[in-house]
Amino acid sequence: MVDKRALLQFCESFINNRVSRIQLNISGIQESLTSETKSSAGDKHETGRAMLQLEREKLGQQLLEAEKIKQNLSKVVLKVTTETIGLGSLVATAKSNYFLAISAGECKVGNSKVYCISPDTPIGKLIRGKRKGDHFIFNGESIGITAVH
Numbered sequence: 001m002v003d004k005r006a007l008l009q010f011c012e013s014f015i016n017n018r019v020s021r022i023q024l025n026i027s028g029i030q031e032s033l034t035s036e037t038k039s040s041a042g043d044k045h046e047t048g049r050a051m052l053q054l055e056r057e058k059l060g061q062q063l064l065e066a067e068k069i070k071q072n073l074s075k076v077v078l079k080v081t082t083e084t085i086g087l088g089s090l091v092a093t094a095k096s097n098y099f100l101a102i103s104a105g106e107c108k109v110g111n112s113k114v115y116c117i118s119p120d121t122p123i124g125k126l127i128r129g130k131r132k133g134d135h136f137i138f139n140g141e142s143i144g145i146t147a148v149h
Contacts, residue, residue: 002109004078004090004149007099011116014104015070022063029056069102072118076101085127085148087119092147093127100124 033052076088085091091098097114099107104116117124126136127145135142 002090002097002099002112002114004088004099006109007090007107007114007116008073008076008078008101010107010109011073011076011099011101011104014116015066015073015102019063019066019070022059022066026056026059026063029059073102081149083131083148085130085145090114090149091127091145092149094144094146095141098123098127100128 029052033049033056078088082089085100087100089100091100097112099114099116100119101116103118103121107114107116119125119128123136123138126138130136130145132145132148135144137143
């Protein structure tokens with residue numbers, strides 16, 4: 001089975017990159033706003049500034065969401081192994097492997113593929129609280145849980 005530390009590092013890298021990209025975009029917009037001087041363009045100038053400010057607000061919201069996700073990721077404890085699936089569980093099923101942390105997509109470790117998912121995703125909600133040997137129905141298909149780490 002895949003090392004959960006590698007999966008956690010993948011998730012941390014994913015969210016840190018996302019935060020950095022958003023911050024970079026906010027800085028670019030801030031620079032555009034401060035470098036623009038009042039010109040004779042009048043309404044065009046004001047419309048451009050308003051659009052930049054709206055974009056900055058939108059990015060601010062995205063940054064808040066990303067920081068919240070980062071905070072949730074910090075709650076993942078790898079040392080705890082329980083029989084019941086919860087935050088930080090590595091779950092093997094008959095179809096795929098899942099790491100319950102944040103939605104960060106597919107992580108390839110060696111020959112294994114693991115989907116890093118949030119507990120709030122559809123599959124995350126279905127497998128939370130289940131144990132090895134349990135089944136869940138997804139897209140009309142019964143999927144068995146073969147291991148929980």
